[in-house]
Amino acid sequence: MKFVDEYRKKDLILSIAEKLKAISTKELVLMEVCGGHTMAIHRFGLHSLLPSNIHLISGPGCPVCVSGQHFIDTAMAYSKLPGVIITTYGDLIRVPGSYTSLEKERANGSDIRIVYSVLESLEIAKNNPDKKVVFLGIGFETTAPATAAAILQAKKENIPNFFVLSAHKVMPPVMKALVEEGVKIDGFIAPGHVSAITGTAIFDELASVCGLGVVVSGFEPVDMMQAILMLVIQIESGKQRVEVQYQRVVHPEGNKTAQRMMEEVFELRDDQWRGLGMIPKSGLKIREELKAFDAAIQFNVEVPASTEPKGCICGQILRGLKTPIDCPLFGKKCTPSNPVGACMVSGEGTCATYYKYRV
Amino acid sequence: MKNSEDKIMLGHGSGGQLMHQLIEEVFIRHFDNPILKEQTDAAILTTGSEQIAFTTDSFVIDPLFFPGGNIGKLSVCGTVNDLAVSGAEPLYLSVSMIIEEGFPIKDLETIVSSLAAEAKNAGVLIVTGDTKVVNKGKCDKLFINTAGIGRIKKENLPISKALNILPGDVIIINGTIGDHGMAVMNARESFNFKTTVESDCASLNHLIRNLLDNSTVKFMRDPTRGGVASVLNELVQKIKLGIEIEEAALPIDRGVKAMCEVLGFDPLHIANEGKVLIVASETEGLKILEQLKTHELGKNSAIIGRVVSDFPGKVVLKNETGGRRIIDTLSGDQLPRIC
Structure with missing residues (x-):
């Protein structure tokens, strides 16, 4: 398959592995921030190809995993309102809230539909003018522009029954928060598709102020091995900076049109990250001018205080402090068919990835 | 089931772990008899x-x-x-x-x-x-x-009972995997993939009779809902051995492969309706492969893996660079990735 096969070439992967072994001398901790990277590392068994002094830890880059429990509980409360259709990306459907999950509420009769694009949700709103259609907006700078585009489209076409519950988040503040909290990280394998939208300047501070290596990586095994090699070269030579491995997709300036749309629709707010707590200016709120589309403003529901599951160490896993194997619930009480914490639900969650791929 | 509030969810019908749990905890519990078991x-x-x-x-x-x-x-x-x-x-x-x-x-x-x-x-x-x-x-x-x-x-x-399966036995399939599921999904959802992927829906009885008349098959099963992954996982549970699949050996249509890449699906979990998985000794397996290839419904047959004594109870996929990962059964609905 074009654009895939050439990035999965065995010889190329193994030759990068050889090079890594030859030049890497220091004990290094590299964090892959994005859930897509975590999956790729395990799917292609990249751990087994790295020298033992290079340690990969997973970061907080699975949007489903970091969405606060309150968001899920709010969505559930909306789903019980008469005349409401909830539309969501598939990953959210099984996430356990404090009391129930969307999947269970669907079985209880709520109208909850999986969409593959927010624009499908807009279509559902057009086709059901007597219903209120709520889209659960989740994800980082990758999915936020699409949500922004849908809101702008709804405004343009004057669709009064389309609403978004935004749990959109942005990446740089959480990366910085982890470093400031003292998590030992020597370099970041930075998210490829976030950077395609934002450009690379968002990581400058991590390199210049915190002195960390940052390489924006693609998602195929050759991409990731090359990104790791670039980080090792940076750190071994003491020249930490922001580099782009994923050049076929990421332009240093990013996608200006997408940035403009995000800017027009959203403003930054302090936001709750599941397991990590409140992080300043890390979430995206729909602007006042567009509040007609903001479900959080247009729907008045009582959401009981959220409770985190007992014994779950998702928070520490999301900080890269522990691995799923350290969790007493992992593989026992908490499995993909019966997830306790969010990291087990999403296909990109660290726990689900470990469960699935660790032989 | 766990408590009286639990309800049937779509995942209970997906051929994965939830369905097996339902069968065990509700149907078998009430209907219990040696034939059903x-x-x-x-x-x-x-x-x-x-x-x-x-x-x-x-x-x-x-x-x-x-x-x-x-x-x-x-x-x-x-x-x-x-x-x-x-x-x-x-x-x-x-x-x-x-x-x-x-x-x-x-x-x-x-x-x-x-x-x-x-x-x-x-x-x-x-x-x-x-x-x-x-x-x-x-x-x-x-x-x-x-x-x-x-x-x-x-x-x-003995064929349906999976008796006499030994390490070294080969796993054969009669063609490309995932065609049915992806063809139906593309027809149903609004993806508009421009693809020629068609369901493999076909009656396999003539193909299979030909095999049974001419060779020794140890086990057969059609990988429908839950795909190849589901059948192989049920098998390893039964035989208390492991199975290692070679990723490079899996026959997958280009269109199916591309749709799966885009949607984040694993072809091993996608339904087939004209496929049979066969377990046989290596010598018989090579013979079976040749016979299958002479039949219209077996042109793309391949040996995709082996029964192994390592990791009993697990199905493991070996990729081209030697990395290994577990192939589990689906735990609910097939979920697409979101970022």
Whole structure:
């Protein structure tokens, strides 16, 4: 398959592995921030190809995993309102809230539909003018522009029954928060598709102020091995900076049109990250001018205080402090068919990835 | 089930872990008997000195018409294949229809004529049936149930029981995986992939009979819902050995591969309707592979892996760079990735 096969070439992967072994001398901790990277590392068994002094830890880059429990509980409360259709990306459907999950509420009769694009949700709103259609907006700078585009489209076409519950988040503040909290990280394998939208300047501070290596990586095994090699070269030579491995997709300036749309629709707010707590200016709120589309403003529901599951160490896993194997619930009480914490639900969650791929 | 509040979710019908749990905790618990407990594709019954295989299957596919077939053809293939992979020769079928008020008779006729054509092709007779009509909105257009009976020779009895499977035995499949699931998904959802992917929906009884007459098969199963992953996981649980699949050996259509890449699906979890997984010793396996390749429904057959003594109870995929990962059964609905 074009654009895939050439990035999965065995010889190329193994030759990068050889090079890594030859030049890497220091004990290094590299964090892959994005859930897509975590999956790729395990799917292609990249751990087994790295020298033992290079340690990969997973970061907080699975949007489903970091969405606060309150968001899920709010969505559930909306789903019980008469005349409401909830539309969501598939990953959210099984996430356990404090009391129930969307999947269970669907079985209880709520109208909850999986969409593959927010624009499908807009279509559902057009086709059901007597219903209120709520889209659960989740994800980082990758999915936020699409949500922004849908809101702008709804405004343009004057669709009064389309609403978004935004749990959109942005990446740089959480990366910085982890470093400031003292998590030992020597370099970041930075998210490829976030950077395609934002450009690379968002990581400058991590390199210049915190002195960390940052390489924006693609998602195929050759991409990731090359990104790791670039980080090792940076750190071994003491020249930490922001580099782009994923050049076929990421332009240093990013996608200006997408940035403009995000800017027009959203403003930054302090936001709750599941397991990590409140992080300043890390979430995206729909602007006042567009509040007609903001479900959080247009729907008045009582959401009981959220409770985190007992014994779950998702928070520490999301900080890269522990691995799923350290969790007493992992593989026992908490499995993909019966997830306790969010990291087990999403296909990109660290726990689900470990469960699935660790032989 | 765990508590009285629990309800049936879509995941309970996906062929994965939730469904197995439901079968164990509700159906087997109430129906418990030694024949059912075997949990084979078809029940093996003894009448006098003869053994017969008996099976049933319901079809609720949406859309009713899809590239490569329709619900009529599918409801013959599904039941015929359940009998054939049990080592039986399919003979008779029943067909029951649950039809929604307002369903076009023209469409019904198209579906019934496909049913008849596929029955003729498979060499089975439809000998009994039932028709129910329900109020509009009380079922989605048309549901079909078929049941089937076949004769099974004594020497083929062990096939569904997965006896005598040893490390070193090979796993064979008769062609590309995931075609049915992706063809249906593309027809149903609004992806608009420009692809020629068609369902592999086909009756396998002639292909299988040819094999059974000429070689020794240790185990067979059709990887329908839950895909190849589901069948192999059930098998490793039973035989207490492991299975190692070679990623590079898996026959996958380019279109299916591309759709799976885009949507984040694993082709090993996607449904097939004209495929059979076969376990045989290495020597017999090579013979079987040659025979399969001479048949229209086996042109793309391949040995995809082996039974191993490492990691008992697990199915492991070895990729080209030597990395290994577990192939688990699905735990609920197949979920797409979101970023």
